[in-house]
Amino acid sequence: MTGSRQIPVAEGLFTWPSDEPQLIGAQCASCRLVGFPAGPACQRCGGTEATERLLPGRGTLWTFTTQDFRPPSPPYDGADTAATFQPYALGYVELSGEVMVEARLTESDPARLSIGQPMRLAIVPYSVSPDGTEIMTFAFAPVIGEA
Amino acid sequence: MEAVIIGVGLHPFGRFGGKSAMDMAADAVRAALADAGVSWPQVRAGFVGSLEVYNPDAVIGRLGLTGVPLRGVFNGCATAGTALSMAARAIETGEHDLTIAIGMDKHPRGAFAADPSVAGLPSWYGQTGLFLTTHFFGMKINRYMHDHGITHQTLAMVAAKNFRNASANENAWRRTPLSVADILASPVLNYPLRQFMYCGPDEGAGAVVLCRADQAHKYAGRPVRVRACTLRSRRIGAFELQSPSLPAGEHAPSPTVDASREAYEIAGIGPQDVAVAQLQDTDAGSEIIHMAENGLCKDGEQERLIADGETGIGGSLPVNTDGGLIGNGEPIGASGLRQIHELVRQLRGTAGARQVPGEPAVGYAHLYGAPGVSAVTILST
Numbered sequence: 001m002t003g004s005r006q007i008p009v010a011e012g013l014f015t016w017p018s019d020e021p022q023l024i025g026a027q028c029a030s031c032r033l034v035g036f037p038a039g040p041a042c043q044r045c046g047g048t049e050a051t052e053r054l055l056p057g058r059g060t061l062w063t064f065t066t067q068d069f070r071p072p073s074p075p076y077d078g079a080d081t082a083a084t085f086q087p088y089a090l091g092y093v094e095l096s097g098e099v100m101v102e103a104r105l106t107e108s109d110p111a112r113l114s115i116g117q118p119m120r121l122a123i124v125p126y127s128v129s130p131d132g133t134e135i136m137t138f139a140f141a142p143v144i145g146e147a
Numbered sequence: 148m149e150a151v152i153i154g155v156g157l158h159p160f161g162r163f164g165g166k167s168a169m170d171m172a173a174d175a176v177r178a179a180l181a182d183a184g185v186s187w188p189q190v191r192a193g194f195v196g197s198l199e200v201y202n203p204d205a206v207i208g209r210l211g212l213t214g215v216p217l218r219g220v221f222n223g224c225a226t227a228g229t230a231l232s233m234a235a236r237a238i239e240t241g242e243h244d245l246t247i248a249i250g251m252d253k254h255p256r257g258a259f260a261a262d263p264s265v266a267g268l269p270s271w272y273g274q275t276g277l278f279l280t281t282h283f284f285g286m287k288i289n290r291y292m293h294d295h296g297i298t299h300q301t302l303a304m305v306a307a308k309n310f311r312n313a314s315a316n317e318n319a320w321r322r323t324p325l326s327v328a329d330i331l332a333s334p335v336l337n338y339p340l341r342q343f344m345y346c347g348p349d350e351g352a353g354a355v356v357l358c359r360a361d362q363a364h365k366y367a368g369r370p371v372r373v374r375a376c377t378l379r380s381r382r383i384g385a386f387e388l389q390s391p392s393l394p395a396g397e398h399a400p401s402p403t404v405d406a407s408r409e410a411y412e413i414a415g416i417g418p419q420d421v422a423v424a425q426l427q428d429t430d431a432g433s434e435i436i437h438m439a440e441n442g443l444c445k446d447g448e449q450e451r452l453i454a455d456g457e458t459g460i461g462g463s464l465p466v467n468t469d470g471g472l473i474g475n476g477e478p479i480g481a482s483g484l485r486q487i488h489e490l491v492r493q494l495r496g497t498a499g500a501r502q503v504p505g506e507p508a509v510g511y512a513h514l515y516g517a518p519g520v521s522a523v524t525i526l527s528t
Contacts, residue, residue, distance in 0.1 A: 010271040036392040065285030072260030075273025
């Protein structure tokens with residue numbers, strides 16, 4: 001058991017470890033559309049040339065919902081069961097008028113979430129492997145006191 | 148040459164134990180042929196849709212091996228729109244005189260599960276619990292309620308109306324009426340959507356027989372005209388399922404809006420002419436949004452229309468008169484043919500306890516699903 005070991009769910013998704021982590025997006029070399037994650041082609045023009053673009057770590061909540069039942073597994077690989085599953089919230093966060101990113105939210109109570117509220121990026125564990133290694137993904141947390 | 152529908156057949160939707168999707172489809176085809184007064188060897192081409200059945204065209208083994216061309220089609224929840232569209236197009240182009248659209252499915256219980264690679268998405272999107280369709284509908288209606296003043300009560304009233312309509316439909320799955328209070332007391336699945344506001348995957352089959360309008364008199368079924376069949380995929384900027392990111396500040400309408408506008412234009416029919424509509428109600432919120440996206444009302448007007456009962460069978464804009472997806476479930480390949488079956492019965496005036504009064508002349512059918520695809524069909528007497 002290493003206990004404290006943490007690994008990202010995938011490489012190339014976010015800068016981490018970092019005090020100010022950022023999502024790693026891409027900007028199309030042809031039409032300049034910004035997307036996340038970096039993909040094989042631009043969603044607008046189909047261009048296959050792109051440059052890396054680190055996305056702003058702060059934004060506003062465009063919409064949200066909750067996930068109150070355990071997603072079908074596979075593909076979901078949380079270390080929980082239907083009995084131990086903890087509901088989470090997710091939403092789209094608009095980052096500086098540039099791109100909206102779909103992400104888990106760290107606050108799971110819809111009564112404590114509101115459209116338009118400020119959010120910041122956080123890297124959080126969502127699962128744990130049998131040897132105790134925490135699997136990390138990106139999420140957005142409400143920014144308290146800046147509404 | 149215009150295509151007309153001369154026969155419709157439906158295998159009930161629900162759960163049917165060991166009965167195969169193929170056997171349900173064969174029953175639906177036999178019912179449609181009987182309705183049309185057509186024998187299987189008279190069918191010149193067919194288009195067959197299914198998600199779960201790998202070779203849905205194998206249904207021919209239960210109907211007679213006539214050598215007729217049968218083409219498999221698939222467009223997610225819009226599959227039956229494609230089957231019907233191609234069956235109509237084959238007649239309009241003069242390629243064939245008599246065609247059939249067939250749909251069937253038999254889904255396992257629970258939310259649809261698949262690897263994200265089937266949609267061209269990375270593995271982490273599924274691993275972290277983002278590759279689902281249900282939560283998209285929660286997010287879309289949550290924003291819509293915020294922007295247009297739709298209430299939780301109205302969501303529940305839509306579901307209650309569809310269960311009520313299903314209770315009068317012998318082919319429906321969920322035939323027990325539920326009150327608004329029952330629906331609001333069911334568990335939240337994806338805020339603000341609750342268990343009894345969602346449709347569920349199930350089993351069933353449908354078939355529609357079409358012929359050239361100038362030959363319809365030779366057959367038994369009272370013809371219903373196919374005025375338009377359209378299908379559109381999403382544009383950049385539309386708020387759509389299975390999107391790890393979307394452009395900000397570049398908003399495009401849903402493919403529903405594009406398919407709807409194109410269908411009205413082709414048909415030369417406007418939203419004000421629609422007498423009965425079947426709209427994709429994956430959930431109660433979707434039915435509300437789709438009323439506006441299909442041009443049947445303005446954004447936000449749903450709150451009053453639904454409170455006043457206008458989308459009920461006796462209202463000015465009856466929606467999902469057979470119970471819709473909420474009342475019937477969604478066997479994906481067949482779902483859109485259930486809509487056509489209901490519209491044909493409404494336009495013929497043979498919908499029984501569910502009959503829309505006043506001899507409806509125009510029927511409208513709409514499908515929507517992953518990965519952002521919509522099909523619209525307009526029928527008339």
